[in-house]
Amino acid sequence: MIANIKQVEDKDFNIKRSAEDERKLSYKDHVCIGCGICAKTCPVEAIELGNIAAIVRTDANISKININEEKCVLCGMCSVGCPVDALDLTIDNVSVSELEMYPKYTSSATIDDETCIYCKACEVACPREAITVSRDLPDRSKLVSGEIEIDDETCVYCGICEELCPAEAIYVTKDPENPEIVVDTDACVYCLVCKRACPMDAIMAACRSCSYGEYDIDPADAVTTGNTFIDDELCVRCGWCEGVCPVDAAKVQKPFEGELLVDEEKCSTCGACIDICPCDVLSFPESTGFGQTSAKIARDQEYCISCGACANICPVEAIEVKRTAINYTPTKSKSWTDKLESLKS
Amino acid sequence: MPKHIISGLKYLATIELKKRGYTQQKIAQTLEIDRSTVSHYLNGRNLSWKSIEVAQTITQLIPKDFLMLVDTLLNDNEATRTLVNICKTKTFKTQIKESCIGCGLCVDLCIMKAIKLDDLQAQIDSNWCCGCQICTERCPTKSIIILEVKDDREH
Numbered sequence: 216m217i218a219n220i221k222q223v224e225d226k227d228f229n230i231k232r233s234a235e236d237e238r239k240l241s242y243k244d245h246v247c248i249g250c251g252i253c254a255k256t257c258p259v260e261a262i263e264l265g266n267i268a269a270i271v272r273t274d275a276n277i278s279k280i281n282i283n284e285e286k287c288v289l290c291g292m293c294s295v296g297c298p299v300d301a302l303d304l305t306i307d308n309v310s311v312s313e314l315e316m317y318p319k320y321t322s323s324a325t326i327d328d329e330t331c332i333y334c335k336a337c338e339v340a341c342p343r344e345a346i347t348v349s350r351d352l353p354d355r356s357k358l359v360s361g362e363i364e365i366d367d368e369t370c371v372y373c374g375i376c377e378e379l380c381p382a383e384a385i386y387v388t389k390d391p392e393n394p395e396i397v398v399d400t401d402a403c404v405y406c407l408v409c410k411r412a413c414p415m416d417a418i419m420a421a422c423r424s425c426s427y428g429e430y431d432i433d434p435a436d437a438v439t440t441g442n443t444f445i446d447d448e449l450c451v452r453c454g455w456c457e458g459v460c461p462v463d464a465a466k467v468q469k470p471f472e473g474e475l476l477v478d479e480e481k482c483s484t485c486g487a488c489i490d491i492c493p494c495d496v497l498s499f500p501e502s503t504g505f506g507q508t509s510a511k512i513a514r515d516q517e518y519c520i521s522c523g524a525c526a527n528i529c530p531v532e533a534i535e536v537k538r539t540a541i542n543y544t545p546t547k548s549k550s551w552t553d554k555l556e557s558l559k560s
Numbered sequence: 561m562p563k564h565i566i567s568g569l570k571y572l573a574t575i576e577l578k579k580r581g582y583t584q585q586k587i588a589q590t591l592e593i594d595r596s597t598v599s600h601y602l603n604g605r606n607l608s609w610k611s612i613e614v615a616q617t618i619t620q621l622i623p624k625d626f627l628m629l630v631d632t633l634l635n636d637n638e639a640t641r642t643l644v645n646i647c648k649t650k651t652f653k654t655q656i657k658e659s660c661i662g663c664g665l666c667v668d669l670c671i672m673k674a675i676k677l678d679d680l681q682a683q684i685d686s687n688w689c690c691g692c693q694i695c696t697e698r699c700p701t702k703s704i705i706i707l708e709v710k711d712d713r714e715h
Contacts, residue, residue, distance in 0.1 A: 217665070217668045217669055232665075232668065234667075234668030234669075235664070235667050235668050235673075236664065236667075236668075238664065258661055258700060258701055259700045288661075288663040288665045288700045289663060289664070289665075290661045290662065290663030290664075290700070291663075292661060306664075316662075316679050316680050317680065546679075546680060547679040547680070547681075548660075548661075548662060548679060548680035548681060549658040549659075550658060550659050550660060550661045550662075550680075550701070551661065551662075551680055554661075
C-alpha cells in the first residue's frame, strides 16, 4: 500500500512517499514567513495556516503551517508556490526547483563583488539578517607616509608630544638617568601636531602626502577588498539591499509585482501586520507634531514582496494585497500555469 | 490450491502467446516456466481442467479483482504484470485531462507500471493498462479517464 510517512522535528517536518521515486516535502519553519500562499496553492487542501498572529507575537513553539500527510499527494505545488522556499519538494533528492519541467519564480538577489565597496549598508538594512559583508581594510601605514625625526640633543623629554599625539605613536620615558623618546612610525600619521607643539623645536617632521600630493601612494594599496554573502535560505528578495546600495551593486528581482492597500477606516492599529511583515515594509508612522494626524500605518511600498502575510494576519480585513504579476519560468502544464496565475488578484 | 490457479493462468497465457506466434522457448522465458511444461500445456496434458476453469473465471472478473487476486497469488510484481497483461481479456483507452498536476501518485500506485510522468502530466501506456481503475480512484484531481474498448478476443 502506498502511504505517506511524516517525520516531525521540533517545528520542522517532512512528508515522504517512496515507490517508483522517493518524493520528500520538507518544511523549515524558521524560513517560513507565514504568508499562506502554500495553503492557497494546495490542490487537495492538505495545508492549514496556523494562528499566525498568536505564533508570531508570542514565540509559541508551534509551526506556522500544518500539512495533513494523509491528504498530501506530494505534487510540489506548495514548494513551487512558496516565495521563500520554506517548503521544498525533492524527487530522488533533487529539488524540484532544479528540475526544468517545474515552473520556478524568477526571483533573485545578488551583490556584484566587483562593484561593491563593502560599505555594509545592505547588511544593516536587510530585514532578514541574510547578508554578511566581510572586508579587509587597506594597510593604514601604506596610506600615510612621511618623515619624523627627534633631535635627542634638543629634546627635554617633557612628554607634551606624547600627550597630544592623536595616534598614540610617541612614547616618552622620563627617567632622569636614561630618558628616552620613541616614535612608532607605523602608528604615526604625520599630522605634525607634535612638531607644532614642541616647546624646544626638537621635532622634525614632514607629511609627505601633503608636500608631494598623492604621488607616492599606490592606488592599489588604498582599496578595501572583501566579499559579500547572501543567505538564500533567509533572503526574501525584498530589495532593501538594492534600495540602500550607494553603488548599485545589489540587484533584486521580486517574485511578485503588486500593491498594498490599507483601509484607514477599518485599521485598528493593532500592529499585527508590522510584526509579521518579513520585509520591514510596515511601521507605525513617526509623530509629525502636536495635533497632526498621519496615516495609521506607514508603508515602504518599494520593499514589499506582495506575499500577503499582512492581509492574512489582519484581524479586521483592513489590508488588501493586490498581486498584478507573477514572475516565473514557463511550464507546459496547464494546471500548473493556471495555479500560478491564480495567485494574481 | 493457489499454485493450481497460477498454473491455470500460465496455461491460458501459454495458449495466448502461442496464438501470437511465440516459440515454445520464448513462451518459457516470458512465463518463467520450463520448456517441457510449455510443451505439456500446448499438448493439453498435465493440468487439471478445473484449474483452467478457475483461471478462466478469474480473468473474467472485474479488472481490479483480477489484478489484485493475481498479485496476491504470485506476490511478485514483475510476474503479475506479465501474466495479467497476457491474460487480460479487455483493452482500455486512456485519457489524461489537463487538470493533471503531475503528482505521480498514479505512477506509484500502478501495479502494471503503465504510467509515467512527462512534463508534469501523467501518460498511460494503454498496452499495459489493465483497467483496474486504482489510479482513477486515487487521483487527487480526477484527471484520469479509463474506458473499456470492445474486444472480441476469446480464450
